Amino acid sequence: MKPFAAALLAWFDDHGRHDLPWQGTQDNGRRDAYRVWLSEIMLQQTQVATVVGYFERFVAALPGLRALAAAPEDQVLALWSGLGYYRRARFLHRAAQLCVERHGGELPRDFDALAALPGIGRSTAGAILAQAYGLRFPILDGNVKRVLARYHGIHGHPGASAVEKQLWQHADAHTPAARVADYTQAIMDLGATMCTRTRPHCGTCPLAEGCVARRDGLTAQLPSPKPAKTTPTRATVMLILRDTRGRVLLERRGPQGVWSGLWSLPEAADIDAAWRHARHHAHIDDAAQLAPFVHVFSHYKLRVEPLLFDGATAASGIADNPGLRWCNAAELATLGLPSPVRKLLEQLEGHDT
Structure with missing residues (x-):
């Protein structure tokens, strides 16, 4: 040998x-x-x-x-x-x-x-x-x-x-x-x-x-590192639409991009767009801005600003949309969710109890 x-x-x-x-x-x-x-x-x-x-x-x-x-x-x-x-x-x-x-x-x-x-x-x-x-x-x-x-x-x-x-x-x-x-x-x-x-x-x-x-004496130099690139930061607003039964509205992500195919929270580019998006899916009165956080991917950082709409009532048409669903805590546990989304919802549930 x-x-x-x-x-x-x-x-x-x-x-x-x-x-x-x-x-x-x-x-x-x-x-x-x-x-x-x-x-x-x-x-x-x-x-x-x-x-x-x-x-x-x-x-x-x-x-x-x-x-x-x-x-x-x-x-x-x-x-x-x-x-x-x-x-x-x-x-x-x-x-x-x-x-x-x-x-x-x-x-x-x-x-x-x-x-x-x-x-x-x-x-x-x-x-x-x-x-x-x-x-x-x-x-x-x-x-x-x-x-x-x-x-x-x-x-x-x-x-x-x-x-x-x-x-x-x-x-x-x-x-x-x-x-x-x-x-x-x-x-x-x-x-x-x-x-x-x-x-x-x-x-x-x-x-x-x-x-x-x-x-x-080259163990610190080898293998040679990948040439450094600036890591960009992107921003998104995640909508937490929660109804009076404690269910949260989830949206299945498309086949392309990050978290493709997973169930996640609806997203919008900014607060104004988040309100428009929320009103499209539910009847809402008020919202609370939760603490933002940063999730790091291999090629960029994502700054997430969660926006909680409590006491929402589902708008007509959601039941007919296979890409949307209201889920309680037990149902959330059976779905593939992005880890920061799951953590966010668990923290929200823990804070409420």
């Missing part, structure tokens, strides 16, 4: 993570492909400590691929609510449906067929095939990029095509033919727990001897 892989696997045997809920094996000794796939999608942009609870709730409700494919989108989004990057959930749902339609209700073992499914790129496909089926495919997630950039002393932002090409070459060269599932988990674990973004544990790293960044 290659020295890089051998050192990593020896470290993994003693210090790697072996008890994650998606690592359980079946009778054939392989990990369950559905659970591996679900974990890989959840772990995109999200840390393991956060994912575990969501993963366990998700598989308890939807234990297999066919159950996911048959589930209503609202249920899938509700189970995902709070994890963010909701397009991952919609891609997961659609990919499950395609597996039922085209692949006999299973994730395909063919790399091209797997990578063609929504939300599954080259690295995710490799991770699934390596961990579920023991097939030799490299991976290159964020943790692996950091390990390889430091180990080989590669400068330049890992997202740049030329740099990423180099990293893929190294990832493939280091991937062994044996124990590929363990190796895949090992290199992800090393990046997550040892070769961390700040304050890496170089003194106890199994790859320290050959690491260029450690040798040259």
Whole structure:
């Protein structure tokens, strides 16, 4: 076995993570492909400590691929609510449906067929095939990029095509033919727990001897950061239309843009527009401006000004609009809501009680 892989696997045997809920094996000794796939999608942009609870709730409700494919989108989004990057959930749902339609209700073992499914790129496909089926495919997630950039002393932002090409070459060269599932988990674990973004544990790293960044004192510089851009701030007014029964009016967001397909609060560009929007949907008398807050996305900040219209009465026509619905607290818990919206409504309910 290659020295890089051998050192990593020896470290993994003693210090790697072996008890994650998606690592359980079946009778054939392989990990369950559905659970591996679900974990890989959840772990995109999200840390393991956060994912575990969501993963366990998700598989308890939807234990297999066919159950996911048959589930209503609202249920899938509700189970995902709070994890963010909701397009991952919609891609997961659609990919499950395609597996039922085209692949006999299973994730395909063919790399091209797997990578063609929504939300599954080259690295995710490799991770699934390596961990579920023991097939030799490299991976290159964020943790692996950091390990390889430091180990080989590669400068330049890992997202740049030329740099990423180099990293893929190294990832493939280091991937062994044996124990590929363990190796895949090992290199992800090393990046997550040892070769961390700040304050890496170089003194106890199994790859320290050959690491260029450690040798040259470059661990703080590698991998090279993405060129800085100014983060813009956008503003919106969220309308909380609440009737005398305590129900809140929700509006399903369109298929494009942030939080697409989720149920959320109606929005307006400013206070005047909010009043016009509110009067269109309900009979109202007064409003209270609640404390504004800022929600941070990956590419911009959203400044939200909540406007509460209490004691509203539904205007005619809402019942016939599938994109609008009045929901009580119990119904809210079953829907996929953006996490800041759910938090806002929970705070409002807690304050009222």
